[in-house]
Amino acid sequence: MTFQTSLRAALFGLTALTLGSAAQADQLADIQAAGKIVTATDMHYAPFDMLVNGTYEGMTKDLFDEVSKEIGVEPVYQDIPWTAELPGLEVGKFDIVIAPVTITPERLERYTFTPPIADATVSLVRAAANDAIGTPEDIAGKRVGVQQGTAQFRQLQAYGETLGGVDVREYGTTDEAYADLAAGRLDAVAGSLPNLTYLVKNRPETFALFEPASFGEPTYFAWVLRKEEASESFAAAIRDAIQKMTEDGRVQAIQEKWLGSYTELPLDVAAE
Template sequence: MTFQTSIKAALFGLAAIGLGHAAQADQLAEIKAAGKIVTATDMHYAPFDMLTNGTYEGITKDLFDEVSKEIGVEPLYQDIPWTAELPGLEVKKFDIVIAPVTITPERLERYTFTLPIADATVSLVKAAGNTEVTKPEDIKGKTVGVQQGTAQFKQLEAYGATLGDVTIKEYGTTDEAYADLAAGRLDAVAGSLPNLTYLVKNRPETFALFEPAQFGEPKYFAWVLRKEADSESFAKAINDALLKMTDDGRVKAIQEKWLGAAVELPREVPTK
């Protein structure tokens, strides 16, 4: 064997070792070694994520605090605009998106979802005292606000197309949409039922739910991981923790704390 051949063989061996390590990469093991889970969420999505006097709180934080304890690491919470979260996850700026993300068939093809953490069925809210709109079909000829880039936007768009003559106005955050609704610049705002229930519960003098509030197919919120083999163990650890918390009553207690009631959630990840 020549010297040049020996060098090539050695380099090939190192490359093979490197590929072997890459193939054996495991996100859960890496997280445990680091002692932390780096998360991303939008802290302007009550009651899931809120900044109250500079302190992060809400359903998401309470749930993920408990999940992190079960895994044995500390959560690192980051306030990231919703539109930057999934792109940031894909380029590995964080380990997981814990903003409540609606499970859809399109997203299931691209990402790994955890078990559902809440109902996400699209619903409508109006200004208290507004008698012109009471049921979902009454938004025909009206202007409805919704957060941009959300599954609720797509569901509202599809529903509006069936009614015809529905003007949809997109917002960066739900808080901006609620402000315009309170100021009379919108006739309604579309969002998930838990978000709107919390809004009306805390501001009944300003807002009221449609009756019925929901329209479209039932949907669920969950957390999102990268769709990679090395994320499988991490997803399983989160799901195992959520099931344990469901069985021992922690999930129910957190729901009741923020929403005043609890709903039973699927014990498997929905396929649509």
């Protein structure tokens, strides 16, 4: 056997081994072998994700704790800025993004979504003492805060164009936007209906919902995985867990605990 023949045989064997390993890649199997799911979320997005005296809690945590039990592993929760979450997911820094991510057609093409975990319809909140505005149309020409990089930001921009323009102010977190609204530096804040309902419920002396609060098309929040063959088993396990939790009442109990009411959600995100 010549040197060239030996080299070709070695390279062929290495290529076959690499392709075989790729073909056998299975994220769920890897997670179960490791005994943990590494997650990313933004812990400044009440009522879904919050740091209370340094402890992580919220609706997302309650839901994902139960999902992790069904899969048989421990969740590892990481506080990551929202703008770094999807890029970090794509390069494999974590297994899943559990920050509530709004399902959009563009994101469905790029990522694998779990079944919805909550309503995400964009809505508006104002200072309780500000009676000069009250309906969505009143934000024309006003200063409206919104978290940067979100679907709510894009929906606010599009809605503002129909009104002749809105002064959109971007924030790294919703907490920062709420603080500026309370201080009078904003006229309104746009966000998902569950977030704003929770805010007003807990701080009625400071904030009030618009009437009607929502505008635009109904949307949903879900969690996000990489869109690859290796993630299919992991996505299926999460879907099965959420379906089981919906049927046995755990999803309803968690929604009612954090949102004050229960909304039946679809399992098929592709249709949304």
